[in-house]
Each structure stands twice: as structure tokens, then as C-alpha cells.
Amino acid sequence: xxxxxxxxxxxxxxxxxxxxxxxxxxxxxxxxxxxxxxxxxxxxxxxxxxxxxxxxxxxxxxxxxxxxxxxxxxxxxxxxxxxxxxxxxxxxxxxxxxxxxxxxxxxxxxxxxxxxxxxxxxxxxxxxxxxxxxxxxxxxxxxxxxxxxxxxxxxxxxxxxxxxxxxxxxxxxxxxxxxxxxxxxxxxxxxxxxxxxxxxxxxxxxxxxxxxxxxxxxxxxxxxxxxxxxxxxxxxxxxxxxxxxxxxxxxxxxxxxxxxxxxxxxxxxxxxxxxxxxxxxxxxxxxxxxxxxxxxxxxxxxxxxxxxxxxxxxxxxxxxxxxxxxxxxxxxxxxxxxxxxxxxxxxxxxxxxxxxxxxxxxxxxxxxxxxxxxxxxxxxxxxxxxxxxxxxxxxxxxxxxxxxxxxxxxxxxxxxxxxxxxxxxxxxxxxxxxxxxxxxxxxxxxxxxxxxxxxxxxx
Amino acid sequence: xxxxxxxxxxxxxxxxxxxxxxxxxxxxxxxxxxxxxxxxxxxxxxxxxxxxxxxxxxxxxxxxxxxxxxxxxxxxxxxxxxxxxxxxxxxxxxxxxxxxxxxxxxxxxxxxxxxxxxxxxxxxxxxxxxxxxxxxxxxxxxxxxxxxxxxxxxxxxxxxxxxxxxxxxxxxxxxxxxxxxxxxxxxxxxxxxxxxxxxxxxxxxxxxxxxxxxxxxxxxxxxxxxxxxxxxxxxxxxxxxxxxxxxxxxxxxxxxxxxxxxxxxxxxxxxxxxxxxxxxxxxxxxxxxxxxxxxxxxxxxxxxxxxxxxxxxxxxxxxxxxxxxxxxxxxxxxxxxxxxxxxxxxxxxxxxxxxxxxxxxxxxxxxxxxxxxxxxxxxxxxxxxxxxxxxxxxxxxxxxxxxxxxxxxxxxxxxxxxxxxxxxxxxxxxxxxxxxxxxxxxxxxxxxxxxxxxxxxxx
Numbered sequence: 001x002x003x004x005x006x007x008x009x010x011x012x013x014x015x016x017x018x019x020x021x022x023x024x025x026x027x028x029x030x031x032x033x034x035x036x037x038x039x040x041x042x043x044x045x046x047x048x049x050x051x052x053x054x055x056x057x058x059x060x061x062x063x064x065x066x067x068x069x070x071x072x073x074x075x076x077x078x079x080x081x082x083x084x085x086x087x088x089x090x091x092x093x094x095x096x097x098x099x100x101x102x103x104x105x106x107x108x109x110x111x112x113x114x115x116x117x118x119x120x121x122x123x124x125x126x127x128x129x130x131x132x133x134x135x136x137x138x139x140x141x142x143x144x145x146x147x148x149x150x151x152x153x154x155x156x157x158x159x160x161x162x163x164x165x166x167x168x169x170x171x172x173x174x175x176x177x178x179x180x181x182x183x184x185x186x187x188x189x190x191x192x193x194x195x196x197x198x199x200x201x202x203x204x205x206x207x208x209x210x211x212x213x214x215x216x217x218x219x220x221x222x223x224x225x226x227x228x229x230x231x232x233x234x235x236x237x238x239x240x241x242x243x244x245x246x247x248x249x250x251x252x253x254x255x256x257x258x259x260x261x262x263x264x265x266x267x268x269x270x271x272x273x274x275x276x277x278x279x280x281x282x283x284x285x286x287x288x289x290x291x292x293x294x295x296x297x298x299x300x301x302x303x304x305x306x307x308x309x310x311x312x313x314x315x316x317x318x319x320x321x322x323x324x325x326x327x328x329x330x331x332x333x334x335x336x337x338x339x340x341x342x343x344x345x346x347x348x349x350x351x352x353x354x355x356x357x358x359x360x361x362x363x364x365x366x367x368x369x370x371x372x373x374x375x376x377x378x379x380x381x382x383x384x385x386x387x388x389x390x391x392x393x394x395x396x397x398x399x400x401x402x403x404x405x406x407x408x409x410x411x412x413x414x415x416x417x418x419x420x421x422x423x424x425x426x427x428x429x430x431x432x433x434x435x436x437x438x439x440x441x442x443x444x445x446x447x448x449x450x451x452x453x454x455x456x457x458x459x
Numbered sequence: 460x461x462x463x464x465x466x467x468x469x470x471x472x473x474x475x476x477x478x479x480x481x482x483x484x485x486x487x488x489x490x491x492x493x494x495x496x497x498x499x500x501x502x503x504x505x506x507x508x509x510x511x512x513x514x515x516x517x518x519x520x521x522x523x524x525x526x527x528x529x530x531x532x533x534x535x536x537x538x539x540x541x542x543x544x545x546x547x548x549x550x551x552x553x554x555x556x557x558x559x560x561x562x563x564x565x566x567x568x569x570x571x572x573x574x575x576x577x578x579x580x581x582x583x584x585x586x587x588x589x590x591x592x593x594x595x596x597x598x599x600x601x602x603x604x605x606x607x608x609x610x611x612x613x614x615x616x617x618x619x620x621x622x623x624x625x626x627x628x629x630x631x632x633x634x635x636x637x638x639x640x641x642x643x644x645x646x647x648x649x650x651x652x653x654x655x656x657x658x659x660x661x662x663x664x665x666x667x668x669x670x671x672x673x674x675x676x677x678x679x680x681x682x683x684x685x686x687x688x689x690x691x692x693x694x695x696x697x698x699x700x701x702x703x704x705x706x707x708x709x710x711x712x713x714x715x716x717x718x719x720x721x722x723x724x725x726x727x728x729x730x731x732x733x734x735x736x737x738x739x740x741x742x743x744x745x746x747x748x749x750x751x752x753x754x755x756x757x758x759x760x761x762x763x764x765x766x767x768x769x770x771x772x773x774x775x776x777x778x779x780x781x782x783x784x785x786x787x788x789x790x791x792x793x794x795x796x797x798x799x800x801x802x803x804x805x806x807x808x809x810x811x812x813x814x815x816x817x818x819x820x821x822x823x824x825x826x827x828x829x830x831x832x833x834x835x836x837x838x839x840x841x842x843x844x845x846x847x848x849x850x851x852x853x854x855x856x857x858x859x860x861x862x863x864x865x866x867x868x869x870x871x872x873x874x875x876x877x878x879x880x881x882x883x884x885x886x887x888x889x890x891x892x893x894x895x896x897x898x899x900x901x902x903x904x905x906x907x908x909x910x911x912x913x914x915x916x917x918x
């Protein structure tokens with residue numbers, strides 16, 4: 001971490017800044033929680049959402065590090081580290097960590113993405129102090145012992161093998177490779193067998209020290225909780241672990257920048273003896289902060305977001321060519337992807353790809369009907385509210401928001417933004433995004449003649 | 460459906476029985492809902508759970524039919540029918556069905572199991588009347604047109620192929636085959652390529668008429684809802700569709716009976732070029748109503764239910780031999796299964812199986828420590844409460860309870876039953892269940908010599 005990473009805020013005296021700053025960002029009502037943020041003097045951010053009507057709480061810590069921060073030789077280090085933080089601290093063995101959460105029926109897990117890593121525990125509200133204690137201990141006091149690194153290497157190699165055995169999953173990695181090539185965003189989060197075998201305890205420890213500074217972390221907590229109590233306990237836990245920074249510091253700013261992604265017409269085929277051919281056909285999408293993302297969300301929903309969507313209707317409902325077919329967006333700080341997945345019999349892969357390509361072209365040229373847009377807006381709005389019923393989802397929303405946008409927006413504001421999307425905006429984003437020449441990834445038992453024809457699809 | 464299916468209740472006069480009977484079964488408080496049941500004169504059961512603190516509602520209809528009701532030639536018919544009920548009624552096309560739910564952001568789906576089928580929609584509470592109208596329409600008014608049967612056949616064959624491409628999933632089907640052989644419970648819910656190709660619209664229509672009589676259905680609804688309103692709307696929908704029985708009738712009783720399952724030492728190997736070997740090692744378990752199920756739940760949790768469980772510790776935590784390893788129970792009306800799943804490198808499959816077998820034997824002989832039992836009880840209790848946070852889970856609980864047990868038990872009573880499990884009961888069920896000679900299913904690229912050694916594991 002170097003100083004240019006820091007958010008440029010107006011500097012005040014150390015004394016003034018050494019006090020925790022707390023703000024209420026969203027005032028709750030009608031089943032929507034109150035969202036508050038405290039920034040501790042050492043730069044640790046704590047966001048919470050208080051919702052007294054529930055009986056559970058989810059506590060998470062987000063780290064501003066993902067696989068895109070890895071140099072090529074360290075590919076997989078972020079995810080490896082995520083595993084190792086469960087292997088024991090100076091206060092607890094691995095078994096003591098898992099036993100404590102299991103004993104109260106909590107759910108503890110972590111996930112590593114390309115731009116962030118999150119550790120969390122979901123528990124009954126009365127068990128929140130335990131969850132805070134354990135997750136903070138893991139984040140601040142992990143030992144990363146040589147012998148744990150060696151044993152965990154086996155588990156991670158099995159995780160890679162397991163992913164390989166699920167072609168409907170790893171075809172997305174192959175698509176990222178098609179779009180980004182030999183680039184941090186084009187590499188798998190899990191790393192490869194070679195890089196995972198080459199990673200050392202020392203290398204991972206350095207990675208840990210560099211990326212888990214409090215200024216790089218966001219604490220997020222949601223449920224039947226008390227903001228001030230959460231802040232006090234987190235602060236005490238970090239202080240006790242000696243993980244509190246000495247001097248005042250500002251949190252790291254969200255990633256920013258703009259990257260022009262111009263990949264077009266690339267085809268990546270992995271020949272494998274699967275039952276289905278698994279395909280992703282896609283194009284460059286939008287960065288996370290792009291204002292057109294609301295319109296793209298509507299477009300994505302109407303095109304491949306549900307049973308009434310165009311792709312589902314054309315591919316499955318009318319023709320029975322696939323069981324699973326959908327579109328999706330994925331966004332990074334500086335760029336994004338838009339893709340269509342389908343799994344189908346190898347002999348029908350060209351029919352399916354032709355239908356998908358035609359649909360993308362058609363919508364790029366003609367947009368969607370007003371009825372489709374209205375339905376997609378309703379779908380997005382309804383599923384947004386329905387998707388925030390458990391405290392894990394609430395924690396995710398505010399934690400990711402803080403880390404990736406540096407701001408909190410209320411559910412009502414999100415709903416309003418969705419409702420405000422106009423047919424013109426959808427038409428425009430459809431032309432810009434779907435009008436691009438696509439690329440393609442395929443996993444399946446394609447014969448040479450079939451494989452050769454894949455290039456026609458992205459012509 | 461023949462008359463012997465009917466529950467033997469004391470007969471009263473038609474007049475008395477022609478009135479809907481409503482009872483409050485569980486009085487709610489502290490975030491636990493109130494559960495009510497109404498039985499309509501024609502034998503349709505409606506159970507609801509009212510929880511005013513949430514903003515959503517889930518409406519489902521459960522049918523007393525699953526793949527175990529299929530004669531061999533109709534294997535897959537229950538699931539095929541489940542697909543076809545989405546394809547249109549006399550009032551709505553398939554697109555109109557999916558559009559209506561998509562437009563409000565609802566989630567509509569269905570699942571078919573060996574003993575039941577469930578159709579449901581989860582929506583914002585204000586959209587509940589729409590969800591009721593559509594799901595009732597699908598259940599009572601589906602057309603099952605020849606052309607839809609043909610198109611949907613393709614989608615189902617793709618679903619079968621997709622499942623085949625996920626060996627961590629289909630190894631469980633292979634285990635059921637190992638345990639039950641050529642028997643309804645040993646056959647896959649999806650059917651096979653051959654049976655699905657052979658099913659006809661006529662055959663499926665007959666199956667529909669036979670198994671979707673109101674006496675065979677349970678309506679379940681949970682969330683911010685009003686019991687009386689739900690009952691009124693469901694009754695009106697069934698009457699309108701002409702699906703209401705003329706005379707009074709009693710609901711079909713839950714399945715019952717007892718089946719001695721004595722399979723032991725069987726090995727089913729499917730040789731396939733996967734990255735991992737996927738294995739299930741297991742024994743006969745307990746029927747759904749067996750009183751020892753609470754103790755088995757504790758045993759299962761301690762043995763393979765979390766990160767602190769024996770199998771996770773031995774296989775993954777200490778040795779890194781697998782990423783995914785867990786135990787599970789599955790219960791039917793008259794018998795059950797207990798199994799251990801692991802995915803590992805083919806070269807290590809014998810180490811993993813040896814560790815699992817030794818652990819099963821060890822626990823059969825020695826039981827668990829009091830500490831493990833206490834932790835497992837805590838884990839079961841906490842995860843039960845945490846698992847009932849969304850209305851979909853609530854609907855599932857009361858719907859399945861009504862269909863499979865014919866009774867409702869409160870969450871508090873479940874928690875009390877779990878808490879009451881004693882170390883002696885766990886020791887006893889461990890001896891009875893884990894002391895049996897296991898059987899085994901394996902999918903993976905095993906060489907002949909490795910394959911031959913599989914029989915040693917179940918010796």
C-alpha cells in the first residue's frame with residue numbers, strides 16, 4: 001500500500017481526526033433499516049444496518065483486495081489467503097474457530113472475487129458478540145503457519161478440480177480469459193494448479209500484511225444490532241490485536257479509472273467429453289459506476305433475466321433447445337462484461353448460438369418493446385426488495401457499497417433509479433453494448449468441423 | 460386414486476362435513492408466526508403461517524406424488540408433468556404465466572422429489588392475490604398440449620444432460636441406485652433419456668388426472684398474509700376451474716409403512732474422465748417418522764455437518780484431501796438413507812474412503828463426546844432458526860409437514876426436541892445406523908486396480 005492509494009480529503013489537525021466520525025446515512029422505516037457509518041481514527045470503516053424486526057445478525061469484514069491485485073506468479077494468493085485465515089490465530093486453533101460458530105448454529109464463510117474478499121458470520125442476534133470476536137480475530141491475528149499452508153494447498157487443489165468438474169461454472173472463467181487474455185482480470189480467482197503449487201507461506205504472509213491494513217478494510221454488520229455497540233467491540237478487538245494504526249489515516253478510496261476493452265471476435269474452445277456444450281457469448285459491458293448501468297440492468301433482465309425473457313422464450317420455451325439459458329452482467333471498477341450462457345446438446349450448439357446472436361443483434365438494432373421494459377423494471381424492483389429479506393443480503397449490500405462505491409444508497413433510491421429508466425435509455429445502451437462484435441467461450445465435445453464454425457458466430 | 464387411499468376418519472353426516480374446518484395449530488409470538496389449517500369440504504387442505512413483520516409472501520401447492528409413484532415405464536413422468544404445468548392453461552399461455560410473475564419481480568418455480576411435488580411463487584405481500592391466482596390456475600387448468608409435450612421433451616433431455624455434467628450431483632442418484640436397485644426409489648427423479656423419450660401426452664395427462672385431485676393437494680402460504688382471505692381466494696379459484704370435488708371427501712393420509720432396507724456391501728462405479736473422484740459411502744437410515752430421527756440429526760451434524768465436524772476435520776482440515784466433504788440424511792415415509800459425500804483426487808480416493816469408513820466404525824463403536832453432542836445440538840437449533848428467515852422456507856416447512864406428517868409442530872417444539880437428545884440416544888442410533896455394512900457409489904476415472912479395491916472399503 002502506498003500513499004497515493006489514499007483518498008484525498010481535506011487535511012485537518014491530528015486531534016480532530018483522531019476521533020471516530022459517525023453519520024446516519026439512511027433513516028430507516030417500513031421494514032427498511034437505518035444505515036450508519038463510523039470511520040475510526042486509524043481509517044477503519046464500520047457500516048451497519050439496524051433492523052429491529054429480525055432475530056439474526058450478519059457480521060462481515062471486506063478487504064480491498066482481489067485476484068486482480070495479484071502479479072502473475074501470485075495468481076490465487078488472495079483466495080489461498082482467504083482459506084488460511086480460517087486456520088488459526090494466536091488466540092484460537094482452526095477447530096476452535098469453527099467450533100465456536102458451529103456451536104451456535106451460525107454460518108461462517110468467506111468469498112474471494114476479482115476486486116474484493118469478504119469474511120462473514122451469520123448468527124442469531126444474541127450471538128453477535130461472539131461472531132464479531134471471531135471474525136475480527138481471524139482478520140487481525142492469523143498465524144499463516146508453514147504447515148497450514150501445506151495442508152491447505154491440498155484442499156485448494158481439490159477446489160480447483162471440483163470447479164473443473166462443473167463446466168457450467170468454469171466456462172465463465174474461460175470467457176473472462178477470452179475477453180481479458182493474459183491479464184489479472186482474465187485469470188481465475190482460484191489460481192491454477194501451477195501457481196497454487198508454487199505459492200509459499202512467506203509470499204502469502206507478505207500479501208496479507210500488504211492488503212489487510214485497517215485502511216483497506218470495511219466492517220459491515222446488519223440485523224437486529226446496535227451500531228454503537230458494534231463499533232465499540234470492533235475497535236476493542238482491533239486494538240487488542242495491535243491491528244489499530246498508530247496515527248490517523250484515511251480509508252483507501254474505491255478503485256477507479258477507465259479501461260477500454262475492445263476484445264471482439266475471439267473464440268476460446270476447451271474440448272472436453274461433457275454431455276452438453278456449455279457456451280458464453282458476450283461483449284464488453286459497463287464499469288460499476290457507469291450511469292448507464294440502470295438501463296443495462298433493465299436490458300439484461302428483459303433479454304435473459306427470467307422465464308418471460310427473450311432468450312428463455314426463444315431458446316427453451318419455443319424450441320426446447322436448452323434447460324438453462326440466461327444473460328448476466330459483471331462489473332469491475334473500470335470495465336465490465338455482458339454475457340449470455342447456455343448449455344445444450346453439442347449437435348445443437350450452432351442453432352443455439354445463432355438464436356442468441358440474432359437476438360442480441362435484433363435488440364441492438366430495434367431495442368425492446370415498452371411492455372418488455374415495463375415488465376423488466378417491475379421485475380428488478382420486486383426482486384431487489386425480495387432479495388433483501390435476510391441479514392446476509394443486507395450485510396452484502398452495505399459492505400460492497402462502502403468498499404466499491406464509497407457511498408450508501410437507500411433501497412428506495414435504488415427502486416426510484418430503476419423506475420426512472422426510459423425506453424430511450426434502454427435503446428441507447430442496447431445499441432452501444434449489444435451492437436459490439438461478440439466473443440465466445442465453449443466447453444464441450446465439439447468435432448473439428450463444428451469447432452471451425454464457431455468463428456462464424458462471432459463474425 | 461382409489462378409495463383405500465383415503466384417511467380413515469370417523470364418518471359424520473354430509474351436511475356437517477360440507478363445511479370448511481379451520482383450526483389454529485400454533486399460536487405465534489416473538490417473530491414466530493401463527494399457523495392455521497383449513498380443510499375444505501372437497502378435501503383440499505390449506506395451511507398458512509402469518510408473520511406480520513415481513514414484506515413478502517410465498518404461496519405454494521404441494522402434490523402427493525413423486526417419482527416413487529411411477530411405474531418403470533413412466534419414470535420421469537412426475538417431473539415431466541411439473542414442467543408441463545408451466546406451459547399454459549385455458550386462461551393463460553406459458554408466456555402469460557411467466558410474464559405475470561416476472562412483472563412483479565416474483566420468483567416462481569417448482570421441484571419434484573421422490574414423494575412429492577411442489578409449485579410455488581414468492582412475491583411482495585401486496586402481490587399475493589396474483590400469485591394465488593396463477594399457481595392455482597396452473598394446478599387446476601393446465602392443458603398439456605401435444606406440441607408442448609414435444610418441445611418440453613428437449614428441455615428435459617437438456618436438464619438430464621446438465622445433471623450428468625455435474626458428477627457431484629449425480630453420484631447421489633448412483634448411490635440411490637446402489638441402495639435400492641431397480642425400484643422406484645432407486646430411479647432418478649428426472650427419468651432417463653429412454654423413458655423421457657417414450658413418454659406421451661396421453662400418458663402424462665392420465666398421470667395428471669390421477670394425482671392432482673384436491674384430496675391429494677396441500678396449499679401452503681406464509682408471510683404477511685391473512686388466512687381467511689387466502690382460503691377464500693383458493694376456494695374461489697378451484698371452484699372457478701371446476702376442480703372442486705362434488706361431494707365431501709377427506710384428504711389423503713400421509714404415506715406410511717415400514718420397509719426393511721438391507722442393502723450392504725454394494726459398489727456402483729461409473730467410470731468417467733472427471734478431475735475428481737466423487738464418492739458416496741452410506742447405509743440405510745431412518746424413515747421420516749422414526750422417533751430416533753432427532754438423535755440421528757445430532758449425530759449427522761457432529762459427524763459431517765459443519766467445519767468443526769469429525770469428517771471435515773479429518774479429511775480436509777488435517778490432511779487437505781478434499782474440498783467438499785459432508786454427511787447427510789434423506790428420509791422417506793418407510794425408510795431412509797445416511798450417506799457421506801467426498802470429492803477428491805482419484806489417486807487419493809482410497810485414503811479418503813478409508814478415513815471415512817474408519818470414522819463411521821469408530822463412532823458406531825464409541826459414540827461421540829458430550830462436547831460434540833452439545834455443539835451439534837446448538838448447531839441444529841441455531842441453524843433451524845436462522846433457516847426460517849425467509850417466507851419461502853416457512854412455506855416449505857408447513858407445506859411439507861402437512862403432506863408428509865399430517866401435523867404441524869412449532870419451531871419451539873422442534874428446538875425442544877433437539878435439546879432433549881441425550882448422549883445415550885446418540886450412542887444407540889450411531890450403533891444401529893453406522894454399525895451397518897455400507898455400500899458405495901463412485902464416479903471418476905478409476906483404473907482397474909483402484910476399482911477392484913473399492914470392494915475392500917465396504918467389506
